[in-house]
Amino acid sequence: MAEHKAFSATGNQMVAEAMRQVDPDVMAAYPITPQTTIVENYAKYVANGLVHTEFVTVESEHSAMSACVGASAAGARVATATASQGLALMWEELYIAAGMRTPIVMANANRALSAPINIHGDHSDVMGARDSGWIMLFAETAQEAYDNTVISFRIAEDERVLLPVMTTLDGFITSHAMERCVLEDDQVVKDFVGEYTPAHPLLNDEAPVGHGMFAFGDSYMKYRLAVRRANMGALPVVEEYGKAWAEICGRPFDLVETWGAEDADYLVVCLGSAAGIARHVCRALREEGVRAGVVRPRVYRPFPAEQVAAACKNAKAIAVLDRADAIGASHAPLCADVVGSLFDAGITVPVKNYVFGLGGADVPVSQVETVYRDLAAVADGTSDTTLGFLGM
Amino acid sequence: MSQLIEIRWHARAGQGAVTAAKLVADTALLGGSYIQAMPEYGPERTGAPLKAYTRISEDPIELHNNITNPSIVVVLDDTLLDGVDVVEGLLEGGTVVLNTSLSVEEVREKLGVGDDVKIAVVDASGIAMDTIKRDIPNTPIVGALSKVTGVVPLDLVKERLLETFGKKFAQEMIDANLESVDRAYEEVRFA
Incomplete structure (x- = not known):
């Protein structure tokens, strides 16, 4: 395991760095408060040509997650970030993302919901998403937010799971505080997450599929059971990738x-x-x-x-x-x-x-x-x- | 567990306290320490009183909260002394470093603290006006902090400043900042 130079970074910076290293195909995000600097930093990477990601700025968080679902269903590797009221506004699409089994990775800086008006740290926003079917990881530190984000892509995209993953860090407390951190080499992260091969992309005329269809109670219930099974069954997968990454970076992982x-x-x-x-x-x-x-x-x-x-x-x-x-x-x-x-x-x-x-x-x-x-x-x-x- | 050093910064928004809190943390990191630096977020209005925090330790830092019992307090604006209890929760034997033209004795009286608290005064604003040509006392006060508390050595502070400013500023500006640190290091008075 390589020794890396320690540097100071906020949790937001570390999540942005992890996403830069993964270099997803599409990021759709709403760039205004309560958005975090994760997206701001990422937009700079895009502007500076450090990533090949198609960065889609949208008019709301509702649209951000809609665009993510569309891009993911089409077959792209997709990431985004949000927080607070932004996550709340995504509520409808969170369920759609999970129900359509789109392996999106989204970072959330866990923050309060109004009223009174407040965007500071707590878990009110993220707990509103807990029943949606997303896999949810909670980081204690900026370093762990980085590690969790890296493994999120593997968990989401694994054929045993195929569910979106929310990689969360505590708003302000971890997202905006500067801590001592290390980055693994870009290539190490790229090798770990690998090339993305979508399981059932819309843009494949050799194997046409439909996504987001209507379903009556009989089949709807089967789909929902499938989401539950995929989510509950993800525990060993989370552990597997967590431990595999721990092996590479030398920082322990336990469920x-x-x-x-x-x-x-x-x-x-x-x-x-x-x-x-x-x-x-x-x-x-x-x-x-x-x-x-x-x-x-x-x-x-x-x-x-x-x-x-x-x-x-x-x-x-x-x-x-x-x-x-x-x-x-x-x-x-x-x-x-x-x-x-x-x-x-x-x-x-x-x-x-x-x-x-x-x-x-x-x-x-x-x-x-x-x-x-x-x-x-x-x-x-x-x-x-x-x-x-x-x-x- | 080795000693955890906790520094609380008091300033008005726009004086660069957050940058200073990070500069001290980054300097300590350069010396191999674990660090934390963060502002206390509130309404972001220029001139509003604000707090920022720096933690330094030889071990990973586990605390993720505000600093309520600092061993060091840095005050970037002495007009805060009238409205803010800057020594609140200060540990016994703690240190207060102030940007002020008041004397050590005057500050001690104003704060109502005894001899167990070390008071250090430096006209960081004056030094900043002389060197950087702007009333941004955050860089010089780190020089004073270094002298009085030794939490970060002066040469590392300058090394870190060079690292940060080297990429962004003209040589003239870098020299002015380094000079401001040196001058505050020399001119700080404490007892």
């Missing part, structure tokens, strides 16, 4: 990353950048003799239920931190998945759900420390476990 989970009494389960803060808190708590740990799914759809349950099986109490709410439900999105996974595995540990860090609200170390300290009361049943808003 579910754990820290201290084996012997932890108190666990936090969370997605994305918050896991780093939790690990930081755990190190300090361990020095006091408190057995604390962290469980972080790196892939959220399909949900790695067995892996999460296995990681949680020894805990006395668990806190699930959700950076988005599911208003009207007893649990926010991640917690609903975690509780379901534990229930299926016959694990009856008490789980406390917190909604935290909405709309760019800061998550100080002290707040996460409180979560761990309060888990003792959750464990002995003296604290209630109804959903709470952290810091409120």
